[in-house]
Amino acid sequence: MLSNNEKLLMQIYNSLLGHFGPQEWWPAESKLEIIIGAILTQAVAWRNVEKAINNLKNKNLIDAHKLLDIEEEELALLIKPALYNYQKAKKIKVFMNYLIDNYDGNLDLMFNNSLHKLRNELLSIWGIGEETADSILLYAGNYPIFVVDAYTKRIFYRVSLTSEKISYKEMQQFLQQNLQPSVEVYNEYHALIVSLGAVYCKKKNPLCNSCPIIKNCKFQKGK
DNA sequence: ATCCAGCGGC
């Protein structure tokens, strides 16, 4: 017996999937590239990150040791398109240090950990917050954990499933308690939310008239 | 509550 929340969440998921099609996330050729992308995309749209990633690829720098060997200044210049580039260069180096010190640079070893243990470990690293940690866990590690972002909170608030000032943890718990744990669904759902948030459910001037989930949304009704 | 500091859309 499914609750109303469970039904609504799956209705929204199916509408988004029908409208946008499978998003095939994460767009990357390796797990390390996913992790680098997860750091670079903090507070930045993905299009800003692509150039930065390509700059690293062109120099064969998607490699933990090489990223440690390169000067931080030079790394910062390569990832300039991704914004906050000096901070992010430091974040990348801090993560690569962690990976080499604790797992000999071996990601398969790192992903041998339980979800709970690895999540806490990632959160203890400077530069890795909740969204970045969960992106790494879901998209690189294939752990069943739902990635929450600003779009997620805005969309489910407008749909009227959650409150406006919900915390990251509360939002994540709401979703995971009302969805069957599935790496595939969590992967696709977050990607679809990002598309909806960027194209239709924008902060300002949302395109409600053509929104694919307007029938499930209470936002703007009654105006 | 403020810093970080490039990019495309309007």
Add this chain to the structure above:
DNA sequence: GCCGCGGGAT
């Protein structure tokens, strides 16, 4: 030319 982004740290 402005403005808001797929956050995180202090």
